[in-house]
Amino acid sequence: MNRKIGxxxxxxxxxxxxxxxxxxxxxxxxxxxxxxxxxxxxxxxxLIIALFNIMGIxxxxxxxxxxxxxxxxxxxxxxxxxxxxxxxxxxxxxxxALRQPNQDFTGSKDIFLKIWDSRWLGIALTVGTLILLSFGxxxxxxxxxxxxxxxxxxxxxxxxxxxxxxxxxxxxLGDDLTRRELKDSPWFWVxxxxxxxxxxxxxxxxxxxxxxxxxxxxSSQ
Numbered sequence: 001m002n003r004k005i006g007x008x009x010x011x012x013x014x015x016x017x018x019x020x021x022x023x024x025x026x027x028x029x030x031x032x033x034x035x036x037x038x039x040x041x042x043x044x045x046x047l048i049i050a051l052f053n054i055m056g057i058x059x060x061x062x063x064x065x066x067x068x069x070x071x072x073x074x075x076x077x078x079x080x081x082x083x084x085x086x087x088x089x090x091x092x093x094x095x096x097a098l099r100q101p102n103q104d105f106t107g108s109k110d111i112f113l114k115i116w117d118s119r120w121l122g123i124a125l126t127v128g129t130l131i132l133l134s135f136g137x138x139x140x141x142x143x144x145x146x147x148x149x150x151x152x153x154x155x156x157x158x159x160x161x162x163x164x165x166x167x168x169x170x171x172x173l174g175d176d177l178t179r180r181e182l183k184d185s186p187w188f189w190v191x192x193x194x195x196x197x198x199x200x201x202x203x204x205x206x207x208x209x210x211x212x213x214x215x216x217x218x219s220s221q
Contacts, residue, residue: 007097007171014089014164018157025153032154047145048155050136054196055158057129058165059084060121061199062092065172067116068179068209072102088161089168096171103178108211122203129200166195173202180207 026032035044036052063081070077075098083091109117148155170192177185187206191198 003101004097007093011090011093011097014093014160017160018090018153022153022156022160023151026151029152029154045141045144045148046138047136047140047142048148050132050140051158051162053132054129055088055162056085057125057132058088058162058196060125061203062165062169062172064116064121064203065176066092066095068105068113069099069102069172069175071113072104072106073099075099088158089164090161092165092168096168101175103175105179105209109209113209117209119204119206119208122200122206126200126204129196163195169199173199176206179209181210182207 032044035041036049041049059081062084066077066081070081075095077095080091080095115121145155149159150156170188173188173191177183177187187202191202194201
């Protein structure tokens with residue numbers, strides 16, 4: 001219950017901060033979002049380009065855990081996962097508040113879950129993230145970014161959303177580790193201590209989720 005209340009209060013607090021305390025919205029916000037979404041990046045700080053695109057990778061990282069976790073939940077996971085592509089932590093926090101801790105996985109993996117369980121997807125996400133990070137860090141203008149962070153609600157909230165997604169990932173990690181028989185694994189600390197890169201490294205190296213039906217069939221032979 002305390003876990004649910006904590007995530008619920010964090011969700012409400014984040015919404016309240018975004019709309020009441022964050023810097024005011026700027027008149028060019030819609031144009032900026034449109035240009036970022038359509039690849040019209042001329043004149044936009046590479047740091048903002050990188051951050052915006054990484055915020056599109058974060059939901060994919062979470063989906064690699066959420067869809068598997070949701071199979072054992074009473075609530076549907078996919079509405080929250082899909083909404084996170086546009087709303088980030090605003091969409092994932094309610095799922096974290098409503099879900100029940102569950103360290104089991106029953107039944108078999110269909111093609112959909114096999115994709116989200118695949119190491120190749122983790123590798124692809126890692127390569128894309130490293131390219132974006134290199135582009136932003138090498139070519140980005142930090143002075144301009146800080147100024148926009150202080151004056152633009154979109155940049156400000158997107159940055160905080162990124163930080164919150166880094167902090168929330170371990171909330172799903174413990175159950176995923178146990179499902180893969182990695183309980184008390186040092187992986188937990190690797191993911192916790194390495195924001196963004198830790199979760200990506202975990203997706204690249206985690207063992208496949210055991211397929212209960214295949215194991216039952218092989219044991220009966």
